[in-house]
Structures are given as C-alpha cells and as structure tokens.
Amino acid sequence: MLTLIVIALFIRDSFIRPFLGDVLVVIWLYLLLVACLSCSKKSIAIFVLAFACSLEALQYFQFINLLGLQDHQAARIIIGATFDWLDLVAYALGIGFIGVFERLLNKG
Template sequence: MLHFNKKYFFCSFALFLVLAYIALFVNDTFVRPFLGDVIVVGWLYLSLKSFIKMNSYMLAHLVLALAYVIEIAQYFNIVSILGLQHIDPVRIIFGATFDWLDLLAYTVGWGCILFIERCRTKLENKKASR
C-alpha cells in the first residue's frame, strides 16, 4: 500500500508552492478564501497519492470527507474545546472559522480531482490500446 510516486509528488510540491504564495501574498475575497480551499483539496490528494497506492476515486472521496470533518470541527470549535488554540500548527491546519462556502470549495476541488483523474485514465487507456 505504501509506495513513492514521483509524478504525484512533484505535482503536490507545485501546488504547495501555489498555496504558499497565496497565503503570503494574496489578500482578496476570492482567491485566498475560496480558490485556496479548492486547491488545498487537490494538494492533499496529490500529497497522499505520492505515498499511498490506493484507488484514485476512493482517495478523492476520503480527502473530501477529511476536509468536511475539519470544517465541521471548526463549526464546533473543537480546537478551543481541546485547549489547543495556542498551538500555531494546529490552528493553521484546523482553521478557526466555519464557513459554508468552504464546503462548496472543497466539493469543487473534489470534482476537479475526479475530472482530472478520469481524463488521465482515459488518456492512459488510449495510449495502452495503441
């Protein structure tokens, strides 16, 4: 189940750089709050796919579920309930504010993953049949 996939790893690293740029230099009302959340779902998928051999569609569903769980944890203010609000990495990973639009952004990111993987699979099948 564990393996290293160079292609997914480099794509993950590229998306990480995009996310870092957005976090450091973009302060608007669309790219940072919405598009960043779309991209983070893709980044998480690619990061996991870099090291875990798993069905692409199953992994995409698990990543979406994880994103939803984290957003729901924000709704219930779990970080504060657990007394972890003073730990920066925890606050960054779990966030601080629940937003219904984040769930939409995660869903859009999940849809992008499914679309890209379907296109990639069709292309690979077409190449293999030649």
C-alpha cells in the same frame, strides 16, 4: 505546497484565500496521498473530501478553542478557525476537478 503557503500567509482577499485556497488544498492533499499510498484513486478522493468536511465540522464546533490553540497562527492555518458553508463547496469543486482530470487523463 509553496502556493498554498503563500496564499495562507500573504493573500488577504475575499476569493483567492478563502475559496480558491480551499479548492487547491484538497487537490494537493489528494495528489500527496496518491503519490504515497497504493489505494484506489477513488477511495483517496472520497477520503480527502470526508477529511476536509470533517475539519470544517470541527471548525463549526470551535475545536481549535477546545484544544487551546486559538492564539497559535500555525494551528489556525492548518486546522482553521472559522466555519463557512462555502468551504464545503470549495472542497467539492476541488474533488470534482480531480475526477474530471483523472477521467481525461485515463482516456488519453
């Protein structure tokens, strides 16, 4: 979580913050939910991907502006303010990484 906060607050580049940060956030959310819930890991992975994609869709429709939170930095970081198709790719890669990791972990 600390890594995500540092990336969100201090990294201003064209790869780590906008892309790698999105890959890491779905991994972090997945791990958090696996630790807290007794659902299947596959269900949690599907939920996390759907949740992340839903937030991206809300960004497309400028949801943060509809809430009147466009000037609040914390809301802009958590909800996001800018739609990007590459974010959807990042979310899919993060969930894909989880799938590969879980398969490797279960084989050993």
